Amino acid sequence: MSHILQQQLIDVAYIVAVTLFVLALKWLSSPATAKHGVLAGEFGAALAVTATLCDYQIIEYKWVIVALAVGAIVGIPLGLVPMTAVPQRTALSHAFGALAAAMIGIAEYYVRIPHLTKFEMTEIALEVIIGSLTFTGSLIAAGKLQELLPQRPITYRGQNFVSLSVLGAAILIALWLMFHPESSHLFPAMVGVSLVFGVMLVTPIGGADMPTVISLLNSYAGLSAALLGFVLNNKVLVVAGALDGSSGFILSVIMCKAMNRSFTNVMFGAFGQVQVSAAAAKEERPVHIATAEEAASILAAANTVVIVPGYGMAVAQAQHKVRELFDALTKKGIDVKFGIHPVAGRMPGHMNVLLGEADIPYDRLFDMDSINPEFPQTDVALVIGANDVTNPAAKTDQGSPIYGMPILEVDKARTVMVIKRSLNPGFAGIDNPLYYEDKTLMLFGDAKGFVGDIVRELAGVGH
């Protein structure tokens, strides 16, 4: 087979793959068709990889096969992690994706040095800078999510200035290389500086901002793949990168809106450490405390219950107990729904996956906009491990740091019950006036244990 014909066949395979990729995302619009989506994606990817393996340019298969085997050995366990670990797995996969893109860019640079044009050099430099900073940034994000690194924001005076200078240095080297592509001793410096910038970019960001950061890194990983497509003039990379990049971008916008914050504020604001003193200065106010027995009898008397889960539920591993509670209430004929805030959990949609894993049917899961109009007709809103996303101060108190953030309006329900370890404020250190309202009952304890107690009491009620 001539090389030209072979190349054309590979191109056809790539076009089919790209079409399947778009269909895969299209089918993800509803849970009913989503499974076809994965299949389409798998088929497209398999086709593209098989076609590439037939490429005449490959003269030595040994290392390709070894690397594919290593990839499969690493990839399979990463595909089998528990759902609670999905955020750190995702961050790690952004790191791997960016690493691959950066490595290829670096290899291309050294292969092409003798005849690099200005355009090619610019593409390679940009691609390698973004790939490198996404690699280290995602590793730091994964470390924070896995709690290998402190979750709180790590900040120091003049941090933004230092970070931006480091990025500036990387760009200056890139500019120099653009005019002098043969200065190959500077290339590793550019890579090194970009790696350092990735670390500096993510260390100052706190755990609760991770949904936005993961989405943003997702977008960068896509962008680096697309840029690599530019470098290699490979359209399948351009399309896949553009799809991944726009997906990450849309998710970051959704996350930012859900916290009423701008990109700049998330990246450079170092939220979640300044307001602690202000909250501590507040006087002690009385709260109503209830036992599991009292909570169970109120729940048993309700017609409609909305459960609002937060990251605290995931930390306490309470989702299976919550499912038991859901079953017990549903069996009594009570209408139980779940209200899920867009930033609940550590990545977009995390809470849905955790509840799905616990066998809670997805037609019972409602996003913020569809559940909020229902709270006035709700008998009991049960908040489990969520705090700031239910804070009415976001709507009423202009001085509150979260003022303007859209919340789940649990305060409109007839009775509010909050399962919480203690009255300590949430990640942002903001006091929640919800807890002091007359209709609010505080259920102090571990989420898993307390929900378990309520379930036991419910089983006893009616005997």
Next chain:
Amino acid sequence: MTFDLINCLYVFVLAGFIGFEVIRRVSPLLHTPLMSLTNALDAIVVVAAIIIAGRHDSTLSTVLGAVAVAAAFSNMVGGFLITDRMLRMFKLSKAKKQ
């Protein structure tokens, strides 16, 4: 060269728009599987890595290429696997099924 660049820009801009329109319609329920699926699709950079690792330009490029193949392929395998697992967990309630 600039002709290739313009070509790629066309593809990038159009694919970006398609991505935007398609992904905007993805149910918020499925945002986590969306991210793991796009991750797996993005791992298609493995095709470029395979060429670099197999072309044998220099030892350096073969090593970098092989690392890239392993990193990207692990994303592809792991990404599809976990997306599939997640989607299996999304079930309708019994009342809705009947």
